[in-house]
Structures are given as C-alpha cells and as structure tokens.
Amino acid sequence: GGLITLDRGFKNTGSCESAITFLDGEKGILRYRGYAIEELAENASFLEVAYLLIFGELPNETQLEKFYKDIKEESHVDEEMKKILDGFPKSAHPMGVVSSLTNALIAFNPSSVNVESEEEMYKAIIKILAKFPVLCAWALRKRTGQPLDYGDSSLSYVDNVLKMMFKKANEDFEIDPVVSSALNKLLILHADHEQNCSASTVRIVGSSHAGLFASISAGISALWGPLHGGANQAVIDMLEGIKEDGGDTKKYMAKAKDKNDPFRLMGFGHRVYKNFDPRAKIIKKSADDVLSSLGIEDPVLDIAKGLEKEALEDQYFVDRKLYPNVDFYSGIIYRALGIPTDMFTVMFALGRLPGWISQWREMRLQKEPIGRPRQVYTGETHRAFVDITKR
Ligand code: CMC
Secondary structure, eight states, rough: OOOOOOGGGGOOOOOHHHHHHEEEEETEEETTTEEEEEHHHHHHHHHHHHHHHHHSSSOOOHHHHHHHHHHTOOOOTTTHHHHHHHSSSSSOOOOHHHHHHHHHHHHHGGGGGOOOOOHOOOOOOOOHHHHHHHHHHHHHHHHHHHOOOOOOOOSSSHHHHHHHHHHTTOOOOOHHHHHHHHHHHHHHTTSSOOOOHHHHHHHHHHTTTTOOOHHHHHHHHHHHSTTTTHHHHHHHHHHHHHHHTTTHHHHHHHHHHHHTSOOOOTOOSSSSSSOOHHHHHHHHHHHHHHHHHTTTTOOOHHHHHHHHHHHOHHHHHHHOOOOOOOOOHHHHHHHTTTTGGGGGGHHHHHHHHHHHHHHHHHHHHHOOOOOOOOOOOSOOOOOOOOGGGGG
C-alpha cells in the first residue's frame, strides 16, 4: 500500500460527497438542501423537513399527504416487541432500550434488510419513520410507569408523538399549541448535521450493506455518548449539580479550564462551529418563549445564562472558540415540556432520524464502497511464540 495519512478523529478528512446539509463553521451557517435552518425552523413542519432531507425537495401538498398516509399505514409495531420491552428493568437507560428495540424490529420486518431498488428503500424508510416514534414513546412510558398508548392518525406526526408519550390512561388528551410548536422546532433543528459521529456511524455500518434499521440502531448508540447527543442530558445534570452546590458558576468555570480536572463545560464547544452554533441561537430564544408561555420559572435557565455570559468573556473559551452548542439550552425546553432528563437524547434521536435516513440513502444510491479506514501500526514488529510455561 501507499503512504497512509493519519488524521485522528477525522478532523480534516472528508469521507464522502454529500448534497444534503451545508455547514459553514466560521460563519455559523446551517442549511438543509439549501434552505436556511432559521427559515425551516420558523415555517416548516418536521415531516416536511424529513421529506426534504430524504428526497431533496420540499414536498407539495399531494406529496406530503401521500408520505404521511404511507407512514400512518406502517405505524403498527408487532405485539411481540412488547415482550422485549417488558424484559428491560425500569431503570434501563431509554437510549439502550430504543437502540435495542430498533435492532429487534428487523426480526419482525425482514424485508427491510436487503433493499436494492429505490422502491424497496422507500418501504424501509417509511417503516422506520412510522415505528421509531412508537418505540420512543414506549421507552418514555416504561420510564414513567404509564401503560402503553396507541397513536391517533388524525393528528400530525409531531402531535401524535406527544399523544403517544404523554396521554395518561383514562384521561382525555389535548395538544398544547405551545408545546407542539416547540417540539416541532426542536426536531427540525436536530434533523441533520452532515458527517457527525452518529451519521458517519450510520453510513459506515450501512456501507457493509447491513440494513437500514441495523445502521440506525448503531447511530443511536453513537449518539448516546456525552460528547455527542448525550450532552443534552449531561448539561442538565451539570446545571442541577451546580445549583445544588450553591450556584457558584465561577468555581465550575475554573474546573472546566483546569487541564487536570476531567470536568468540561457540557453543551460548549463544537468540532466545526468556531463562531456560534446557529441552532443554539434559535433554541436559546425558544427556551425563553416556551418557559414564559407555559408560566414556568426554571432556576437552571439562569445558571445556564450566567455560565454562557462568563464563558463568552473568558480568555480560555475565547482562545479556543468555544460557544454554546445545540445541546446547551435544549434540555431546558425538554424539561419544561415534562420530558424526563434521561429521555432527552431519545428526543434528539427522534429529530435526527430523517438525517440518518437521508445519509444512509445517499450512501447507498451513490454506491459508496465499504467504509474501511487504514491505520498507522505502532506495535511490536515480530516476535517468536513463547510457550505458556515459559512466560
Ligand atoms: N469545556 C472545556 N474545554 C473544552 C470544551 C468544553 N466543553 N470543549 C473543548 N474544550 C477545549 C479542549 O480541552 C481543547 O483544549 P486544548 O486545546 O487546551 O487541549 C480545545 O478546547 C479543543 O477541544 P477538542 O476536544 O480538541 O475539540 P474536538 O473538536 O475534538 O471536540 C467536542 C468537540 C464537542 C467533543 C468538545 O468541545 C466537547 O467535549 N464539548 C462538550 C460536550 C458537548 O457539548 N458535546 C455536544 C456537541 S454538539 C451536538 C452534538 O454533537 O450532539
């Protein structure tokens, strides 16, 4: 072989050509298929954005209607899957539950695996868009001890998610427009982010021609980590910790800067954004709007704002171009919507699903070769075998 270039963490290596998401980290620009994230978050429904990401164009009314009709027809999850859910302890982290259930779906939908034609791909895509929110709702209801609930096909995709998650047994359920629009916006802001850790995972798993669901399940595992999507849970855990410790943000700023202390300011910093994260800007404003509309005062919001202010003026953070990222304020909104902390990353996964699907579909349609990075070997050169009695 030729010379191998070493690029730890793929900081400067492009893994593919992609026409899905444009990101300019210096200017803080994020666009899906050419449309600014700000405009989509303000005007579009999450399902329209899903269609846009996956198929490349905003749908017209007929296309959107058909897309949603196809999804509704596939929203049934096999009853046997409930036994798998029952097998998990109540304390199980919902990300593990959701990733396992996504993989388990393959057993009940084997035709979704060997998909070659666009039509077969479409069927698999519809199935996962339909069934994944059900699995997320199951994970939440298991966590909160509520019996499982069925969807309602008269509701929009996002409102149906809310109903499946929050409808209490023997009680009517009304959609709060503030909650519905906040969730719609959050899901759109999370819908894709080009070649991040989980999208790259989905692509690399899918590049072996493992099926879509197996690839998505792997993506969920990648998202779980606190350096990636798990940061949204870690932020609230951190803010709560600071609050309980007396609210001394300066102390935690010092810890974050101390190279001998493993503590990092969660929800800060980004591999690509070096000026600001456009998603964080929108989410910060949304957090203020949602809390005031719902009449909620959350002391951790003040701690978050205090930390942000200090960090933006601090030389350490300025030098390293560390700004609040998408995860810094999103948890405060999820909390206001009544979502338990360890479900936050599941909400991220629900939003990211169309992105993973579009990355997988593009990879397959472009007939990408199997993903297989090289290495620079640093181990022993050659040693003679030593019998176990002589070691
Ligand atoms: N707090 C304190 N110092 C930090 C932080 C932070 N949150 N983030 C980066 N740094 C420092 C880091 O120690 C390094 O310092 P030095 O140059 O002195 O060694 C410098 O900034 C560059 O950081 P890096 O870790 O080399 O950058 P990276 O591109 O490898 O990592 C990151 C990016 C997002 C993993 C990292 O900033 C981080 O760990 N942030 C906290 C976790 C987080 O919020 N993750 C969510 C990311 S956005 C959404 C998502 O992906 O889900």
